[in-house]
Amino acid sequence: MGEETRKANRRRVRDPLFERVFRGRGIDIGHGGDRLDRDQLFPGIESCDGFDVADGDAQNILQYLPPNSYDFVYSSHCLEHLADPMLALRGWFELVRPPGYLVIVVPDEDLYEQGTWPSRFNCDHRWTFTIAKRWSWSPRSLNIIDVLLENLSGFSFVRVGLLDEQYDYAIVGTDQSCGPAEVAIEVILQKHPLTVSAPR
Secondary structure (H helix, E strand, O other): OOOHHHHHHHHHOOOOHHHHHOOEEEEEEOOOOOOOOOOOOOOOEEEEEEEOHHHOOHHHHHHOOOOOOEEEEEEEOOHHHOOOHHHHHHHHHHHEEEEEEEEEEEEEOOOOOOOOOOOOOOOOOOOEEEOOOOOOOOOOEEEHHHHHHHHOOOEEEEEEEEEOOOOOOOOOOOOHHHOOOOOEEEEEEEEOOOOOOOOO
């Protein structure tokens, strides 16, 4: 999969939600050279750090960066490569300064792996992801909504969506992410501000 962020940004610039989400100081985790801010499409971004393999282990990001450092944390097509995606998500969420956003993009198992495990298109994938299926053909399937609800608290879902723009469901056995199609799930969470109980 190449330049998935650049591909997704062509869609995002037409959606006013992302003007609100991509604002202030952010970080792109696991960008692989396809950083969120590379085309400067979101004028609200003041700065966007990159964090990739050369910078350390994204799964243990709090060893490198302090909590509440960023207005938004973005990661596209990284989580499926990690041994412990739940640990990674907890750390990434800690980086978000309330009321900021966590934006996660992972390949959808039916659009990308297409019923085959191990993945025939990327042998480095350790997990497959789905939005809401209760049964999966994949022995390494994670329901992204369940994973988030079981591992994080103090947030609201802003959007959860299947990204299948330009995907041709009539074509099977082909990695359609090599072309213009998106084959992923996008999740946007907003972190709740910390509330302090009034004294009694």
